[in-house]
Amino acid sequence: MKQIKFTVFSVLSAITAMAGTVVYLTQYSESGKLSIVERFEAMPDADSHLSQVDGIKYSRDGEIAYKWRASSAERLISDGSISLQDPFYIGNIADQRPWTASAKAGKLSQDGEQLTLLDTVLVKDLIRQAQISTELLRINLDSSEVTTDQPLTLSLRNGKTRSVGLKASMKNERVELLDQVKGHYDPI
């Protein structure tokens, strides 16, 4: 009887040991980091975490090209990009015609030239007195060109236009709605 008890106990402990090894190998060994603090839920791929980030980019002639901020930013080892939480972007500051874009999440490319905003993206004053809402927006930070291939709603004071896809260039204040355009405007 004693022998059987001994065998069951050893089998259970072997299983527990194996499970612990598997968890260690899959979750922690690669990044060499063990998450100890409850709040710090870092992505496995991130090598640094910043909170309440504010950034200013200057153009070649020393003017402010754009400003951005985020509640947190993490640089990813895999591709060197920066993953943002609650990003907020202010563009075209030098030309005294600023426009803004905000979202729940975002990603700044490794070369710092492409900002992709995701989830509840809200753009203001890209077209004067207009607001654009969509779920994904790409901003080329160098050329100030803005694109999306997703459905969007462009709201003006007296109505809305819906379409799929947008291409906008701040340099010549031109916005192109690419497909399935439907507008409804009340008389002013």
Next chain:
Amino acid sequence: LPDDRKQAINLSSDRAIYENNQGVYVGNVSMSQGSLKIRADKLTIIESDRKVEKVVAEGSPAYFEQQPRAEEGVVIASAQRIEYSLAQEEILLEKNASITHQGSKISGDRVVYSGRKQMVIADGGTTEKENRVKMTLQPQAIPDSEQPESNKANEASEPTPDNALSGELR
């Protein structure tokens, strides 16, 4: 209709471009505002102070339709270029222009229709190719009280011959 301009504007097209206070709608464009309806390949909306001032429709041809008054028939116009000035309630039709209202039809190279003055000005154009103004005017229905007795008798027995007035003007 007189209160068309108080109605909402609905627009649809394949693509649209906003630039310099203009909205250009391209591809299967349709626009409606009350009884006013426009169909075109390209529609340009020119605004000033965020108010629609002028609508320019281009197509092969572009179509325009509106009912001037409740008791009247619909005005149907078509041309390669239609310019509709909202404030003046005036439509300028250019190239293969034609306008039809209550059976009467006027066509030419250039036609201007004023909804407010209920007036049509047609022009044969200056190109060498003869593009004369053509008109077919439907007779206005004469109230029975004004009709002479003999006509009434004829009317009862035979159908009215098609005595529309038609002609060409340079």
